[in-house]
Amino acid sequence: MVILDGKAVAAFHREKVERRLYDFQERHIQPGLAIILAGSDKPSDLYARSLQKVAQGVGLSAEIYRLAETVCEHDLISMITHFNEDKNIFGILMMMPLPRHIDAAKVINCISPEKDVDGLTDSNIARLFSGRPGFVPCTPRAVMAILDYYHISLTGKEVVIIGRSNVVGKPLAQLCLNRNATVTHCHTRTRDLVAAARRADILISAAGSPGLVTADMVKPGAIVIDVGINRVEGKTVGDVEFEAVSQIAGAVTPVPGGVGAVTTMMVLENAVCGIENRA
Numbered sequence: 001m002v003i004l005d006g007k008a009v010a011a012f013h014r015e016k017v018e019r020r021l022y023d024f025q026e027r028h029i030q031p032g033l034a035i036i037l038a039g040s041d042k043p044s045d046l047y048a049r050s051l052q053k054v055a056q057g058v059g060l061s062a063e064i065y066r067l068a069e070t071v072c073e074h075d076l077i078s079m080i081t082h083f084n085e086d087k088n089i090f091g092i093l094m095m096m097p098l099p100r101h102i103d104a105a106k107v108i109n110c111i112s113p114e115k116d117v118d119g120l121t122d123s124n125i126a127r128l129f130s131g132r133p134g135f136v137p138c139t140p141r142a143v144m145a146i147l148d149y150y151h152i153s154l155t156g157k158e159v160v161i162i163g164r165s166n167v168v169g170k171p172l173a174q175l176c177l178n179r180n181a182t183v184t185h186c187h188t189r190t191r192d193l194v195a196a197a198r199r200a201d202i203l204i205s206a207a208g209s210p211g212l213v214t215a216d217m218v219k220p221g222a223i224v225i226d227v228g229i230n231r232v233e234g235k236t237v238g239d240v241e242f243e244a245v246s247q248i249a250g251a252v253t254p255v256p257g258g259v260g261a262v263t264t265m266m267v268l269e270n271a272v273c274g275i276e277n278r279a
């Protein structure tokens with residue numbers, strides 16, 4: 001069994017990001033990333049803090065703007081408008097999920113598509129679906145980056161994805177389809193999740209449910225990608241029962257140190273693309 005090491009993948013991409021940023025540092029351009037966190041979602045808080053650390057490590061400034069759970073749509077939109085107009089901000093990252101009383105689609109679509117480094121606006125979603133260049137959400141990109149780093153091809157493979165959010169599951173399915181995989185998409189209404197999962201050559205869990213993926217759901221030798229980030233008894237764990245599944249699978253991503261470690265680097269890569277496009 002191979003452990004797919006997200007930290008190694010991140011380090012590989014980090015070097016490329018640093019090289020591309022070097023040019024801007026020479027020209028004294030100080031590109032910034034604005035991270036907006038409304039409410040107190042734990043994975044979002046973890047993500048925002050990891051991102052800030054990694055960004056600062058490559059010389060990008062990343063500021064976290066924390067807003068109360070009770071924030072109104074109007075205040076969120078004014079904040080976005082402000083960053084859209086700020087020449088020093090090259091990327092705006094809105095942490096999901098937003099508080100329940102907020103119309104997420106309305107708020108997200110106020111982000112200028114050129115600064116939408118998580119590819120969540122309708123305009124970037126349309127680009128992904130029609131195969132035109134645009135920002136692709138960072139977590140699905142991280143999954144692809146891991147598969148590519150380990151030379152795991154998707155062509156003709158049975159890929160089963162658990163989870164259908166706009167941030168992870170749906171764009172991930174589209175990326176897999178673009179790479180010629182046969183994609184099965186599962187969610188809470190899926191009748192027989194175990195049977196569906198067992199067909200997978202590549203099983204990807206993005207449900208946010210600790211212990212969801214058990215050894216009996218994995219075909220011997222399958223590749224298992226754990227996107228889940230859950231806090232259990234003060235520890236970060238994924239969706240996969242790592243110990244048991246690693247006895248059966250051909251390769252597994254750990255949590256922490258798997259997809260999450262790469263996601264943060266993909267944000268920086270997207271941000272650098274944004275800077276290059278506008279410099």
Ligand SMILES: NC(=O)C1=CN([C@@H]2O[C@H](COP(=O)(O)OP(=O)(O)OC[C@H]3O[C@@H](n4cnc5c(N)ncnc54)[C@H](OP(=O)(O)O)[C@@H]3O)[C@@H](O)[C@H]2O)C=CC1
Pocket residue numbers: 043096097139142162163164165166167168169186187188189190193206207208209212226227228229230259260261263
């Ligand atoms: N590693 C990383 O870089 C990242 C990790 N994450 C983590 O990934 C997880 C998913 O995130 P996100 O997509 O935003 O979450 P959402 O809660 O928006 O979506 C979860 C999806 O999983 C499905 N689901 C949940 N429980 C089950 C179950 N028991 N059986 C089948 N399907 C299930 C839901 O189905 P339905 O639609 O029917 O409700 C839904 O489609 C979270 O743990 C999050 O923290 C997120 C982004 C990045």
Ligand SMILES: Nc1nc(=O)c2c([nH]1)NC[C@@H]1CN(c3ccc(C(=O)N[C@@H](CCC(=O)O)C(=O)O)cc3)C=[N+]21
Pocket residue numbers: 043044045046047050051093094095096097118138139167229236255256257258259260261263264
């Ligand atoms: N618009 C939006 N896009 C997201 O991609 C998004 C989001 N909102 N909201 C929250 C979730 C969660 N998420 C994480 C990504 C990386 C780590 C991460 O860096 N994890 C490290 C460290 C974990 C630790 O320190 O314990 C690791 O897995 O190795 C965590 C969590 C992105 N999400």
